[in-house]
Amino acid sequence: MKIIRGIANLHAQFAQCVLTMGNFDGVHLGHRSLLARLREVGRQYDLPTVVMIFEPQPLEFFSPDRAPARLTSFQEKYHQFCQLGIDYLLCIPFNEHVGSLSATLFVQEWLVKQLGAQYVIVGDDFAFGARRQGNKQLLDHYAQQGCFRFESLQAFEYQSLRVSSTAIRDALAQADFVLAEKLLGRPYAICGKVIHGNALARQLGFPTANVHLQRNKAALQGVFAVEVIRIATGLTYHGIANIGIKPTVEGKKTTLEVNIFEFNQDIYGEDLQVLFRQKIRDEQKFTSLDALQKQIAQDVCIAREIKAKF
Structure with missing residues (x-):
C-alpha cells in the first residue's frame, strides 16, 4: 500500500479509482466490512482502491477538548490498511482551509476532478465538508447526475449491537476486553x-x-x-x-x-x-x-x- 500525503501530491498516481472516506478509528469490523466491499468493487472495475482519511481528525482540530479518545494512531491505521489489501491511503492534513471547504466543492473538485472516483462507498452516518453539510444524500445526488456510482452501507452489527468506534470506547471504559475484541475483530x-x-x-x-x-x-x-x-x-x-x-x-x-x-x-x-x-x-x-x-x-x-x- 502506498501513502499519499495531501491532495496536491496525487500527481499521476492513478487516473481513476474506487474510493471510501472516513475516520476509520479502530479499523473495526464495520470498517472491515466496508473495505471488503471496496476491494470487491475495485476488482469489478479493475481500478485501484483508495481510502481517504484526515489527520488530525476534524474534531481533534476544531475542539481537541471534546474530541473522543483515539483507538488507533495514524501508524496503527496504516498497518491495518496494509493487512487489508488497500492500494492507496490518501492522508489529508486537516487545517482551516480543508475544514472550510464546502461539501459541493469537495465533491466536484476533489472526488470528481482530482481523484477521478468512479465508485464511492461510505458508511450510513458519514458526513463531510464545512459544518458537516455533506452526507449520503448529497453523494447520491451526484451519482444520479452520472458523476460516479455510489453506495452507502448499513451499519454492521454484532449480536444486535451496532459496531462503532463509540461502542468500542464504551467497552474499553468498562474494561470489557472480550466485547472490544469482538467488535474490533482482534484484541x-x-x-x-x-x-x-x-x-x-x-x-x-x-x-x-x-x-x-x-x-x-x-x-x-x-x-x-x-x-x-x-x-x-x-x-x-x-x-x-x-x-x-x-x-x-x-x-x-x-x-x-x-x-x-x-x-x-x-x-x-x-x-x-x-x-x-x-x-x-x-x-x-x-x-x-x-x-x-x-x-x-x-x-x-x-x-x-x-x-x-x-
Whole structure:
C-alpha cells in the first residue's frame, strides 16, 4: 500500500479509482466490512482502491477538548490498511482551509476532478465538508447526475449491537476486553516506540518501557495485565502496564509504561505492541513513594496470576 500525503501530491498516481472516506478509528469490523466491499468493487472495475482519511481528525482540530479518545494512531491505521489489501491511503492534513471547504466543492473538485472516483462507498452516518453539510444524500445526488456510482452501507452489527468506534470506547471504559475484541475483530492493543522516561519505576524496583502513545487522549486509564510483542522479533512476553498521568509524582501528561516480566534487555527505540487483557485497578494518588511501591508489588502479583489465563 502506498501513502499519499495531501491532495496536491496525487500527481499521476492513478487516473481513476474506487474510493471510501472516513475516520476509520479502530479499523473495526464495520470498517472491515466496508473495505471488503471496496476491494470487491475495485476488482469489478479493475481500478485501484483508495481510502481517504484526515489527520488530525476534524474534531481533534476544531475542539481537541471534546474530541473522543483515539483507538488507533495514524501508524496503527496504516498497518491495518496494509493487512487489508488497500492500494492507496490518501492522508489529508486537516487545517482551516480543508475544514472550510464546502461539501459541493469537495465533491466536484476533489472526488470528481482530482481523484477521478468512479465508485464511492461510505458508511450510513458519514458526513463531510464545512459544518458537516455533506452526507449520503448529497453523494447520491451526484451519482444520479452520472458523476460516479455510489453506495452507502448499513451499519454492521454484532449480536444486535451496532459496531462503532463509540461502542468500542464504551467497552474499553468498562474494561470489557472480550466485547472490544469482538467488535474490533482482534484484541485491543496500542503500538508505539520505546522512549526514555524519568526512570522512577526503575528506582522503585520495577523498570518499565515507556511507550510513545501517539495520541492526545488514550481510550484506557489505569493498571492492566498485558501481553507485549516486540515487533522486531515477534516474541511475546507478559507484563503489567499503567496508562495515566502518574498523580503520585504530580504528572501532567498521559503516559504508557510497561513492566515486562523476566526481561532486562535494552529496547530503547524499538516498537512494541501492548495487548490489554484485564484491568487490575484505576490509577490513584498515593501518600508516598513507599506506598506506591507496595501497591505496584501487589499489582504485579495479580498480573502474574492473570497471566496463567492467556
